[in-house]
Amino acid sequence: MNDPNDLAAFLELGWQRLTRGVVDRRSAARHPVFATVSPLGLPEARTVVLRAASRGDGTVEVHTDGGSDKISSLKVNPRAQLMIWDETAKLQIRLSTSVTIKQGAEVSDRWQNVPDGSRMAYGASPKPGTPIPESYAYTKLASRDWFTVLVCHIESIELMQLIDPHRRAVFKASEAWKGEWRVP
Amino acid sequence: MNDPNDLAAFLELGWQRLTRGVVDRRSAARHPVFATVSPLGLPEARTVVLRAASRGDGTVEVHTDGGSDKISSLKVNPRAQLMIWDETAKLQIRLSTSVTIKQGAEVSDRWQNVPDGSRMAYGASPKPGTPIPESYAYTKLASRDWFTVLVCHIESIELMQLIDPHRRAVFKASEAWKGEWRVP
DSSP states (O other): OOOOOOHHHHHHHHHHHHHHHHHHHTTTTGSSSSEEOTSSEEEEEEEEEEEEETTTTTTTEEETTTTTTHHHHHSOOOEEEEEEEEEETEEEEEEEEEEEEEEGGGGGHHHHHHHHHHHHTTEEESSTEEEESSOOOEEEEEOGGEEEEEEEEEEEEEEEOOSOOOOOEEEEEGGGTOOEOOOO | OOOOOOHHHHHHHHHHHHHHHOOOTTTTGGGGGEEEEOSSOEEEEEEEOEEEEEETTTEEEEEEEETTEEEHHHHHHHHHHHHHHHHHHEEEEEEEEEEEEEEGGGGGGHHHTTTTHHTSSSSEETTTTTSSTTTTOOOOOOTTTEEEEEEEEEEEEEEEEOOOSOEEEEGGGGTTOOHHHHHO
C-alpha cells in the first residue's frame, strides 16, 4: 500500500480515472453527472458524455444541444458540478466548475470530429422540453447551429475514496492544487 | 412493441425500475444521484443509496449523516433532484422533490433496521468536511443521534428513454400523474 497521506498521489489517481473517460467508453468517467441550478433556483442533474479533459488547462468539456435546459440554467448561473462514481477505484470524483458556453465558428473544429450518427443529438424542432401531443411529434435537426460546447473550468476537485478507512480530500485551483484532507 | 404513446405504461416502467433499487443491490436505482443547491447557490451532486420508494405516498427515502453537506444545503433550500441512469432500460429517471429532514425518535424504527456494520456511516468527529492534518485523523461515531432520514416528496417525475426514437415525458403530482410528452 502506498502512503495514505500522499495528496499528490491521490490527485494523480483522480486525474487517471477522469482522463480515462475521454478514451474508454466503458470507464465510469465516460458518463459524468452534470449538476446545475435552474433559473428558479432548483437543483438539476443529468448524465452527459465526457468529451475532453485537460489537466494542464484545468478544464473538461461536454457537448450539448443549444436548446437544452442545461443552457437556460447556465445562462443564469454559470456553475456546474460534474460528479463521477468510479466503482473500480471506489472513488467519487466531484469537479466544481465555472462554465463557458461556446457555439458557431469557435467550435467548428469539434463539429468536424462529431460522427454523422452522433450529429442527431444537436438541434430539435420544437426545442427539447417542449410539450408535444404524441411521443414522437418532433424532428431532430442534426444541426451545427445548435451544436454547443461547454468548457468547464475546474475550481476545485473533491475526491472521496470508499476503501476502509475512507479518505477524502479537496484540491483547489486557487491553491495550486496542493490539496487538503477532509473528514469523509 | 407496446403503444409508444401509452403514458401510463411509461410511468409504470419508471416505477418498476425505481422500486427495484430498494430490493436489488445490483440495480441502477440502488444508487441515485442526489442533487442539491448549496447555501452559496452552487450545484452539488453525490451518490446515495435508495432506502425506500412508495408510489402510493409519492415518496422516496435516503439515509444520511446529520453532519453532511446535504443537510446544510437542504436547511436553506429543501429541494433535491434524484437522478438515475438505468442502462438496462436505457432510461433516465429524474425525480424533482421537496425534502423533509427527520431525526431522533421519529426515525427510531429505521435505525433498528440499520445493520451494525452500516451504522458507521452516521456521525463523525470532527464533522464530515472538516479539514484535517492527515487522511485518517477522524473517528466514526456510529451514532443514532446523527442518523438522519431524508423523506423526498416527489413533485414531478421526468422519464427519458434513449431507445430510438427517443421518448421523454413529465408526470406531475399536481396533475394526478397523468403525464405529458416532451421533446427529448
